[in-house]
Amino acid sequence: MENQEVFSEIPVTMETVQEVGLTESEYNLILENLGRTPSYTELGVFGVLWSEHCSYKNSIKQLKTLPRSGRRLLVEAGEENAGLVDIGDGWAIAFKIESHNHPSAVEPYQGAATGVGGILRDIFSMGARPIASLNSLRFGELDNPRTKYLVKGIVKGIGDYGNSFGVPTVAGEVYFDKCYQDNPLVNAMAVGIVHKDKVISATAKGPGNPVFILGSRTGRDGIHGASLLASREFDEKTDEMRPTVQVGDPFAEKVLLEALLEMLDEGVLVGVQDMGAAGISSSTSEMSARGNVGMNIDLDKVPLREDNMSAYEIMLSESQERMLLVIEKGKEEQAAAVAKKWDVKFTQIGDIREDGKLKIWRHGNLVVDLDAEVLVLGGGAPQNDREFSTPKYFKETKFNESELSDFENQIEDIFRKLLAVPTIASKKWIYEQYDSQVLTNTISISGDAAILRIKELPGKGIAVTTDCNSRYCYLDPYLGGMAAVLESARNTVCVGALPVAITNCLNFGNPYDPEVFFQFKEAVRGMKDACLALDTPVTGGNVSFHNESQNHAIFPTPTIGMLGLIDNLEKTMTPKFKNEGDLIVLLGNQRNEIGGSELVKLITGKVKGNAPSIELNEEIKLQKTVLALIQDSHINSAHDIAEGGLAIALAEMCTNELGADIYLHSEPKLSDLFGESQSRVIVTVAPGKFEQFTDVCNDAGLVYFNLGNVQKDTLNIHHAFEVSVKEIKDIYENALEKAVH
Numbered sequence: 073m074e075n076q077e078v079f080s081e082i083p084v085t086m087e088t089v090q091e092v093g094l095t096e097s098e099y100n101l102i103l104e105n106l107g108r109t110p111s112y113t114e115l116g117v118f119g120v121l122w123s124e125h126c127s128y129k130n131s132i133k134q135l136k137t138l139p140r141s142g143r144r145l146l147v148e149a150g151e152e153n154a155g156l157v158d159i160g161d162g163w164a165i166a167f168k169i170e171s172h173n174h175p176s177a178v179e180p181y182q183g184a185a186t187g188v189g190g191i192l193r194d195i196f197s198m199g200a201r202p203i204a205s206l207n208s209l210r211f212g213e214l215d216n217p218r219t220k221y222l223v224k225g226i227v228k229g230i231g232d233y234g235n236s237f238g239v240p241t242v243a244g245e246v247y248f249d250k251c252y253q254d255n256p257l258v259n260a261m262a263v264g265i266v267h268k269d270k271v272i273s274a275t276a277k278g279p280g281n282p283v284f285i286l287g288s289r290t291g292r293d294g295i296h297g298a299s300l301l302a303s304r305e306f307d308e309k310t311d312e313m314r315p316t317v318q319v320g321d322p323f324a325e326k327v328l329l330e331a332l333l334e335m336l337d338e339g340v341l342v343g344v345q346d347m348g349a350a351g352i353s354s355s356t357s358e359m360s361a362r363g364n365v366g367m368n369i370d371l372d373k374v375p376l377r378e379d380n381m382s383a384y385e386i387m388l389s390e391s392q393e394r395m396l397l398v399i400e401k402g403k404e405e406q407a408a409a410v411a412k413k414w415d416v417k418f419t420q421i422g423d424i425r426e427d428g429k430l431k432i433w434r435h436g437n438l439v440v441d442l443d444a445e446v447l448v449l450g451g452g453a454p455q456n457d458r459e460f461s462t463p464k465y466f467k468e469t470k471f472n473e474s475e476l477s478d479f480e481n482q483i484e485d486i487f488r489k490l491l492a493v494p495t496i497a498s499k500k501w502i503y504e505q506y507d508s509q510v511l512t513n514t515i516s517i518s519g520d521a522a523i524l525r526i527k528e529l530p531g532k533g534i535a536v537t538t539d540c541n542s543r544y545c546y547l548d549p550y551l552g553g554m555a556a557v558l559e560s561a562r563n564t565v566c567v568g569a570l571p572v573a574i575t576n577c578l579n580f581g582n583p584y585d586p587e588v589f590f591q592f593k594e595a596v597r598g599m600k601d602a603c604l605a606l607d608t609p610v611t612g613g614n615v616s617f618h619n620e621s622q623n624h625a626i627f628p629t630p631t632i633g634m635l636g637l638i639d640n641l642e643k644t645m646t647p648k649f650k651n652e653g654d655l656i657v658l659l660g661n662q663r664n665e666i667g668g669s670e671l672v673k674l675i676t677g678k679v680k681g682n683a684p685s686i687e688l689n690e691e692i693k694l695q696k697t698v699l700a701l702i703q704d705s706h707i708n709s710a711h712d713i714a715e716g717g718l719a720i721a722l723a724e725m726c727t728n729e730l731g732a733d734i735y736l737h738s739e740p741k742l743s744d745l746f747g748e749s750q751s752r753v754i755v756t757v758a759p760g761k762f763e764q765f766t767d768v769c770n771d772a773g774l775v776y777f778n779l780g781n782v783q784k785d786t787l788n789i790h791h792a793f794e795v796s797v798k799e800i801k802d803i804y805e806n807a808l809e810k811a812v813h
Contacts, residue, residue, distance in 0.1 A: 079437035080111035081382055088112065092119025098454060105446050113383040113432070113439040117447065120296070120350035120388055121357060124617050127453040130583040131615040134596045139609040144572055146268065147611075150449070151362075153194040153274050153346055155611020156266075157573050159637060163528055164268050166200035169208075169261035169538070169577045169633040171616035176258040179317040180225030185233040186320040186392055187260040192237065193346040196329045197395060199272040199336050200264030203513050204524055205234045207244040207260050208538040208577070208631045212253030214494055214811040219248075222256050223812055230260070231505040236322035237329075240514050241506035242522035243537050248494045249679075254621035259577040259614075261633045263536055265528060272336055274345040276359040276367065276398050279426040281342055283356075283367055285419050286411060287328045287394040291377035294318035294351070294390025324393040331414035332395060338410060340403040347394040353387045353447075355396035357430055360444035361451055366429040367444075369422035383434035398424060458583055460590040469547055471672060471681035476742050479675055483742060484793035486674065487719055490746065491800065492807035493670055496716045498727075501809035519646045520563035520712050521636065533644070535569030535636035541715070542627035543668040548683035549591040553598030553630050555684065555750060558691050559714065560634035561606050565695045566710040566753060568644040568702040569636025571606055576613040579629040581620040588617075591628040599630060605688045606695075608634070627679075645702045647711035648728035654708055654782040655762055656732055658718070660694050660752035661775050664743035670715050671746040684750045691751045697772040698753055706757065706765045713752040719745040719789065721754055723800050726787050731797045734780040734789045745792060756782060 082088065089099045092115055102110055102118055110118065124130055140149035146156040146164055154168035172187025188205060195202045207230055212219040234241045239262070276283075294317070335341050343363070345355040352374070356367050371386045381389075399407050404420070411418030425431070430447075432440035446452030479486065490496055508517050515523040521537035539560035545552025561571040576599065581588040603610060613633075619626045638644060666672055667681025701707045713721040722732055736744055757765045769776050788794040 076438040078111045078114070078441050079439055081384065082112040084109055084112055084115050088115060092116055093123055094119050098122060101454065105452055111439055113387055114442060116384045116388050117353045117440060120353055121447045122453050126350055126354060127449050128615055129454040130456050130458050130617065131592065132449060132455050133457065134593055137596060138600050139603050141609060143607055143609050145609055145611060149610050149612040153197045155573065155575055156198065156271065157611065157635060159526070159529070161529055162268050164266055164271065165263060165534060165635060166195050166198045166266055167261065167263040167575055167633065167635055168194050168612055169259055169575045169631065170614040171577050171579060172258045172260060173255065173579065173616055173619055175317040176226055177254065177256055180222050181229040182317050182319055184226040184229030184258050186318040187258050188230055188233040189320045189322065189325050189392055190348050191260045191262040192239065192325065193348065195262045195264035196332060197274065197344045197346040198264070198266060199270045199333070200266035201333065202239045202262050202264045203511060204263040204522070204536060205239050205241045205261065206536060206538050206633065207241070207258070208540065209244065209246045210252040210257035210629060211248050213248055213250050216253060219253065220812055226256065226258055227502050227505055233320055233322045235507045237326050238510050240508045240510045242508050242514055242517050242524065245538055246499050246502060247542065249627060251624045251626045253624055255619045255624065255626055257579050257619065257626070257629060259538070259579070259631045261538060261575065265526065270336055272341050272344050274359055275343045275362040276365050276424055277342050277363045278401065279365060279424050281401050281424045282399050282404055282420050283369065283422040283424065284397045284399055285374060285394055285421055286331065286397050286416060288321065288324055288391060289375040289377040289417065290386055290389045290391045290394070292381065292385055292389060295385055295388045318390050318392050320392045327414045327416050328393050328395065331411055331416040334410045335407050338406055340399055340407040342398040342400050345396045347396055349390065351387065351389045351391070357444045357447040359396065359398065360428065360430060361448045364428060366425040366427050366431065367422050368425055369432045371432060371434040373419060373421045375417055375419050383432070383439040458589040459586045460593055461586040462590060463587040469680050471667060473666065473743070476675065480742055483745065486671070486742065486746070487793055487795065488803060489674060490670055490716050490720055491723060491803045493674065494808050494811050496670060496720055497807035498805045499808060500805050501812065515641065516567070516644070516646060519567040521567045521569065523567055523638065523644055525641060531641055533638040533641045535564045535567050535638060536634065537563045538631055538633050539563060540629055540631040542629040543679045544683040545591070545595055545630065546627040546679055547668045547681065549594035549628050550598040551683040551686055552628065553595030554602040554686055556630050556632045557599050557602035557606065558686065558750065559712065560632040561608060562695060562712045562753065564634050564636035565698050566645060566647065566712050568699070569638045570699060571608050571634055571636045573611050573635050574603065574608050575611050575633040577631040578615045579619050579626060579631065580617050581625040583617045588625070595628050595630045605692060643703050643705070645710045647709055647725055649725050649730040649732065649756060649782045650708040651758065652730060652782055652784055654756040654758055656734065656779045656781060657755050657757055658752060658777040658779050659698065659755060659774060661690065661749070662752070662777065663749035664747040665749045666743050666747045669717065669746060669748040671717070671742060684748055686750050693772055693774050694751050694753060697769060697774045701755065701765065701768055704768070706761050706768060707755040708758060709756045711754050713754060715748065717746040717748050723787060723804065725754065726797050727801050727804065729797060731783050731786045731788070732780055733783045736789065738791055740789065740792045745789065
C-alpha cells in the first residue's frame with residue numbers, strides 16, 4: 073500500500089486546472105513540488121488550499137506587518153482557529169471574525185446562517201464555550217427590491233441560527249451604500265470563554281493516534297463554497313453557484329459543542345480542527361502541518377449523506393457541523409461513549425503518521441499522496457507581491473464646501489432626513505429578531521459596545537463591538553483603516569472598558585487590480601499604526617477579496633472586532649441622558665470636517681471630500697481620560713460622535729425621554745452640526761461634580777466645551793432647530809423598518 077501509485081479519476085488538463093481556480097504559474101509550481109502530474113483529487117485539494125480564502129496568497133505579506141503578539145495574547149495571530157486573550161485568574165477569551173459574503177449573496181438565509189455556525193465552531197474548537205455573537209453587515213440602497221430581499225434573508229439567517237444554537241447576538245453594525253448592491257458583506261464574529269488549562273490546539277500529534285470525524289455526515293453541499301466561491305467575482309453565472317452554499321443545522325451544532333467540550337473534560341483529545349472552508353482537505357493538512365506529522369485517511373469510512381460521492385467531492389465538501397479530532401490512542405471507547413451520550417456521529421477515518429505525508433484512499437486507490445506542508449499557509453502555498461497604484465478615482469472625490477451654502481437655511485429639514493437615513497437610524501427592527509439575553513451574561517446592548525458579565529470572574533466583564541466606516545476608507549484607505557481601529561476602541565472605552573486586542577475581517581475587491589491592492593496595503597498600514605498606538609495587537613481574522621460584480625466594486629471595508637476588559641462592572645456607562653439639569657460637555661476638538669460624511673452623501677448623492685483627519689496623540693489622550701472619568705464616577709453618560717456628527721449623537725442620547733438645551737454659537741453651520749471629525753465624545757456631568765471633572769480634563773490636557781444642559785421633552789440647538797424627543801424617537805426608531813418594507 074505504501075508504494076501504491078496515485079490514482080486519478082479524471083485526467084488533469086489545463087482546463088481542469090482553471091476549473092479549480094489555479095493559474096498556470098501556480099500549476100507549474102505544483103509540478104515542480106511534486107515532480108509529477110497531480111491526481112484529479114490532489115488538484116482539487118491544491119485548488120481549495122491555494123485559493124485566496126484559504127492561503128492568503130495575496131495578503132499574507134501585508135498581514136505580517138500587523139502587531140500579532142504580545143500584551144495579553146496567549147497565541148500568535150493565525151496559529152490557531154481563533155485568537156486567545158488572557159483576562160486573568162486562569163481564564164481567557166477566544167474571539168474571531170470572518171466573512172461569509174459570497175455565499176450570502178448567492179443564498180442569503182443559508183449563507184448568513186452558516187457564517188454564524190462556522191465562526192462559532194472556530195471558538196469551541198479551541199475548547200471555549202461561546203458566550204456572544206456579533207456581526208457587521210453591508211447592503212446596497214433600500215430603494216432596490218433585491219436589497220430588501222437580501223436584508224430580510226440575511227438577518228433571518230443570523231437570528232435563526234444564533235437563537236436556535238443558544239448564543240446571544242449582542243452587537244453589530246449595518247451600513248447601506250450602492251457599492252454593496254450586488255455584493256453584500258456578512259462578517260460574523262463570535263466570543264467564547266475558556267480556562268487556560270482547557271485550551272485545545274488545532275495540532276495533530278502522536279504517530280499512531282486515531283483520527284475521527286465528529287458530527288454530521290458529509291454531502292455534496294458546499295463543494296467549492298467558502299474557498300473557491302469566495303475567490304471569484306460575481307457575474308452572469310452567479311446563480312449557478314447556489315449549490316456551493318452550505319446548509320446549516322444549529323441543533324446539530326449545539327450537541328456537537330456539548331460532545332466536544334465533554335471530551336475535553338474527559339482528557340481524550342489531542343487536537344481539534346473545525347471543518348470549515350475546504351472541509352477534510354484543510355483540516356487534515358493544516359493539523360498535520362502544525363504538528364509536523366502526516367495522516368492516513370480512508371475516505372470509504374467517512375459517513376456520507378449521498379451515494380457515489382467521489383474522492384474529490386468528499387475532500388472538498390464543506391458540509392456543516394463537522395470536526396476533525398485526534399484522539400489519544402487507547403481512549404477511543406471513552407470518547408465514543410461521550411459521542412453516544414450526545415447522539416453525535418463519531419467515526420474513525422484514519423491515523424497519524426510520522427513522516428509528514430498526507431495519504432488518502434478511496435475504494436482502495438491512493439488518491440492523494442502529498443506532503444502536508446506543501447499545501448498550507450507558511451509552507452508551500454504561494455506568497456505573492458502584488459502591484460499597486462494610487463486610485464484614479466481620487467481625482468473625482470474632491471469636494472468644495474461652498475456646495476453646502478445653498479443648504480445652510482435647511483438645517484432642521486436635513487436633521488430629520490439624516491435621522492431617517494438607514495445607516496444612521498436605529499437598527500431596532502434587526503436586533504429585535506436576535507435573542508440578546510440567552511445565557512444571562514448580557515448586561516447592556518444599548519451602548520457604543522455590548523457589555524457582558526464573566527460569571528467565572530464575579531464583578532468582572534468584557535465589552536465587544538464591531539466597527540468600520542468604509543466611506544472614509546474609500547476616500548483615504550490609510551486614514552480609514554486607522555479610523556476603524558480607533559473608533560472600535562473609542563466605542564469600547566465609552567462603556568468603561570479598556571481595549572486590549574482586535575480581530576479583523578478585511579473586505580476588498582480584486583487584489584490583481586493595482587488600485588484595489590493599494591487600498592488594501594494602505595488600510596493595513598493604517599490599522600497597524602492605530603494598533604501600535606493603542607497597544608491592541610491583532611489576534612487573527614480573515615481576508616475577503618474579490619468583493620465586486622460587473623457593476624460595482626465595494627468600498628474597502630476593513631471591519632474591526634474589538635475586545636475590552638472591565639475590572640468592575642459597577643463602573644460601566646451607557647450613552648443616554650440620565651438626569652435633568654446635567655451638564656452636557658463635548659470632549660475633543662471640534663474640527664467641522666465634512667468629507668465622507670452622511671451629510672455630503674445626502675446632499676450630493678456621492679461619497680466625496682477628504683476623510684476626517686486623525687491625531688493619534690489626541691485620540692489616546694481622549695480615550696484614557698474618558699476611561700478615567702468613568703472609573704472615578706465623574707460622568708453619567710458617554711457617547712462617541714460618529715455618523716451624522718454632533719447633532720445626530722445628541723439625538724441618539726435623547727431617546728431616553730430626556731432632551732437637551734444646546735448653545736454652540738449664534739450661527740451654527742451644517743459642518744458644526746453634521747461634520748464627522750474624529751476623536752470626539754459627548755459626556756454628561758452632574759453640576760456638583762463639574763469641578764472634579766474639569767480637574768481630570770485639565771490634568772490630561774484634554775480640550776472640552778460646555779454645550780448646555782439636559783432638559784425635558786425637546787432637543788433645542790439654539791439658532792438651528794428645536795424638535796421634540798417624541799418626534800426624534802418616532803423617526804429614529806421606525807425609519808429602517810419602513811424602508812425595508
